[in-house]
Every structure is written in structure tokens, then in C-alpha cells.
Amino acid sequence: MKYRYLGNSGLKITEITYGNWLTHGSQVESDTAKACVRAALDHGITSFDTADVYANTAAESVLGEALKGERRESLEIFTKVYFPTGPKGANDSGLSRKHIMESINGSLRRLGTDYVDLYQAHRFDVETPLEETMQAFADVVRQGKALYIGVSEWNAEQIRAGAKLARELGFQLISNQPQYSMLWRVIEDEVVPASREEGLSQIVWSPVAQGVLTGKYLPGAPVPEGSRATDTKGGQDMISRFMTDDVLTRVQSLAPIAGELGLTMAQLAVAWVLQNDNVAAAIIGASRPEQIAENVQASGVEIPAELLGRIDEALGDIVESDPSHTRAPAGRP
Template sequence: MEFRRLGRSGLNISEISYGNWLTHGSQVEEEQALACVRAALDAGITTFDTADVYANTKAEAVLGRALKDERRESVEVFTKVFWPTGPGGPNDKGLGRKHIHESIDGSLKRLQTDYVDLYQAHRFDQTVPLEETMLAFADVVRQGKALYIGVSEWNADQIARGAALARELKVPFISNQPQYSMLWRIIESQVVPTSEREGLSQIVWSPIAQGVLTGKYLPGQPVPEGSRATDENGAKMISRFLKDDVLEKVQKLRPIADEAGLSLAQLAVAWVLQNPNVASAIIGASRPEQVHENVKAAGVKLETELLDRIDEVLGDSVQTDPRFTITP
């Protein structure tokens, strides 16, 4: 495993991190989830990402149990706040001061820790003054409940506004967590340049495009049983990629992966890590062997000629429009 600095900070994180969005507490039984976390630790992953909304708080609890016997200083634990949790009361969502402070306390209890290394705004909240949100995050940091703050799926303007307030409040604002893959490159034109200027790195999710870039989805064929495409939560996200022309192009990446000595999934993870503003790629897993497979992308350097060939194969199947940044 190799490590990268997160933003303009002193925090080192593993360039491949482990996330439990659609697995812990829902798709995968706890014993299997614990085995996946153990596999991640054995592979050298030290960075673990979750959120209070995943499986309506259950994912945090599973991760807390999985890491409880680890030396706390040896791992980096990230979580997020924004989406509705709990019974669904009027203040059980968003980035208002009340919800942020109640949410961090709930997350820490479930994660069985005194602090998280990074606390992230899971989306931008159009209904709450940004000043209120950033002040609440600053207070969380000053209380020692989080070391750093970050965001997820904020656009370039929102990141710049948040960074300006963070400087004023003297709080370390160091990361954005967007979707990013060979097929989904909407952060490249605006978010990445703004982040570089403001001192943020990207911690990217879905580097294998919800599994499409593994090559297991074949044009003209039914989706595999038990795959992400058959999951209620994952099906909507993956549907944009399940088009025969896209799937045909993915199959044409196989010779490129073979030439690089990589599987298609490893090639996809290695591809996002070629972007110098990406500090880490989040992988998920329902089986330990998936972890062992994907971590082999760590430290891989792809030649410019190979990257150009990937672009040529994928062509107009690549989405680059920043207007597709996910909003609530």
C-alpha cells in the first residue's frame, strides 16, 4: 500500500480506502463484513469511509465493531452527515447546527471512538446558511470530535465558498468526495482546479462505475444475479452505464488491461489514481477476495500512451459535464 497526503494537510491516508455504502448492515451479513474489513487491514488499507445514512446508521455500527480492537491511531475513520436518519423528525436531516451536533455524537457512539479523522458534509444544503454549517463544523473540530472537515459532491462554487469560510474560521477543510471513474469525469474541468487552488484533495467513490468497469456486465445479456444492478439502492445509480454501446466499449478495454498486467477492475482503480488531485479511491466489497483483488491497483503507474488508448476506446461514452454533480 502507498499513502498520500489529504489536501493541504499533514494527514496521510492509504491511496485505496475501504467504504461500506451498500454492504455493511444491508447486503452483507456481519460475519462477512468483518472478514472484508480484516482483509482490508491485512492488505495495508488504513482508511475507512462510512456515513450515518448507510443502512440507516447500521453501517457505522458494523464498522465500529470491526475496528474496535485496532490501535485507533493506526487507522483513519471518515464519516458523513446530511441525509435523513432516525425517526425522520424535522431536524433529522440537513446541515443545520442542531443536526450536525446530534449526528456527530451518534456517529461517534456507533463507531466506538472519541473522534473521527474526517467529518464530511454528505451534500450541499441549499436550505441552511453556509455560515451556520461551517461554524457548526468548526465547533465539532474545536471540541475534538473531528480532526478535519470535508464535503461530498459539492460543485466548484460551493467548495470555494466553503473554503473561504473555513479560512475565516481557521478550520482545516481538506477534501471533497465525488463520484469519479473512466466513464464519469465531471470533476475534471471545474472541481479539481478549484480544489487544487483551495487545498483540497478528492477521495473518489465508484472508481469502477458501480461494477461496470469490471467487465462482468455484457452487452445484450441479462445482468448477473446478485450484482449491483439487482440491488434496490444500487440499480438506479448503475443504470446510466448499462447501455450496450458503453458495455461494448468496456469489453474493448480488456486487451489494454492485459497489456498492463491488470484485471479490468484494477485498471479502473489505477486510472483514477493517476489524477494527482486524487488522494484515495474508495473500494467496497462483499467478499474478502474482492479486497485482495482491487488493492493490487495501489502504486500502479500507467503510461501516457495507455491512458490515451483508454480515452480513444471510451470516446463519447465518457460524461464530463459538471452540471451532473449530484444534488439532493
């Protein structure tokens, strides 16, 4: 397993990072979730990503239980704050000082740790002054509850403004966590250049486009039973944008390219995002330990420029690259 530096910091994380969105506390039973974490550790993954909102806090608890007994200093644990948890009261969401301070304490309790390595703003909060948010993050760092601060799905302008305030307050933003895959490239034109300028790198989610890039969904065919496309708890909605015959047909044309590299289509998809030098890690999820054993094989793979060009040709105009699709909500959910 390869390590990469996260942003302009000394923190090294595994370039394949294990994430438990849509799985722990939701899609899979606790024993299976723990088996997946064990498989991740056995295959050299030491970086783990979660969020308080996943399964309404249950995912953090499952991850904390699964990591119990591991040497804390040998792990990199990431979590996030923004979305509503609990009874969803007036102050149970966003990036106010109140919500951040209460949320970090809840996350640490559920994760069973004194600190997280990376605490991330899960979205940009248009209803709270950015100065208040960044001051709260500065205090979380000074209190030793988080070692580093990152963001998720912030656009270029928001990243620049946040990074400037962070420097003034004596800390730095080191990461952004966006959706990124062969099919979804909206960060490339604006977010990645801004991140390079400000010393952030990307921890990308959904590198296999919610499973579409594995090739298991065939045009005109019923979706596989038990797949993400049948998940009514959220997965079905997320994958729907890719479930068209045009997209699925073009994805199938990637199979020969994966074969030339001796990779599965899922491995090719994960390896592809890691070719971007501003990407520090690709987050993989799993509902079975075997999926981890497969996807970790993408670590260290180099895709020749000629094959990268053929991937672009195969996918053509189905690729989404419009930077305006970077998530910047008009208000809280």
C-alpha cells in the same frame, strides 16, 4: 499500500480506502462485513469511509464493531452528515447546527471512538446558511470530535465559498468526495481546479462505476445473479445509467489494455482514477474479502500516457464530463 496526503494537510491516508456504502448492514451479513474489514487491514488499508445514512446508521455500527480492538491511532476513520436518519423528523437531515451536533455524537457512539479523522458534509445544504454550517464544523473540530473537515459532491462555487469561511473560522476544508471513474469525469473541468486552488483533494467513490468497469456485464446478456445490477436496495438504480449496450461494448474494449499492464479490468479502473494528482484515494467496497485482495493491487500502478490515450479512444463519447452533473440538489431529499 501507498499513502497520500489529504489536501493541504499533514494527514496521510491509504490511496485505496475501504468504504461500506451499500454493503454493511444491507447487502452482506455482519460476519462477511467483518471479514472484509479484516482483509482490508491485512492488505495494508488503514483508511475507512462510512456515513450515518448508510443502512440508516447500521453501517457505522458494523464498521465500529469490525475495528474494535485495533490501535485507534493507526486508523483513519471518515464519516458523513446530511441525509436523514432515524424517524426522519423536521431536523433529522441537512447541515443545521442542531443536526450536525446531534449527528456527530451518534456517529461516534456507533463507531465506538472518541473522534473521527475526517467529518464530511455529505451534500451541500441550500436551506441552511453556509455560515451556520461552517461554524458548527469549526466547533466540532475544537471539541476534538473530528480532526479534519471535508465535503462530498460540492460543486466548484460551493467549495470556494466553504473554504473561504473555514479559513475565517480558523480551520480548513481538506477534501471532497465525488463520484469519479473512467466513465464519469464531471469533476475534471471545474471541481478539481477549484479544489487545487483551495487546498482540497478528492476521495473518489465508485471508481469501477458500480462494477461496470470490471467487465462482468456483457452487452445483450443477462446480468450476473447477485450482482449490483440485481440489488433492489439502491444498487440497481445507481448502475442503470451505465447499463446500455453501447457502454458495455466499449467497456469490453478495455480488456486488452488491462492485459498489457498485467491488470484485471477492476484494477485498471482503480489505477486510472489514481493517475489524477488531485485524487488522494479511491474508495473500494466489497461483498467478499477476495475483492479487496484484487483491488489493492492497483496501489502504486503507473499507467503510461500512451495507454491513457487509448483508454480515452476506446470509450469515446460515452464518457460523461459535463460539470453541471456535479450533485447540487435544489433541496433536501
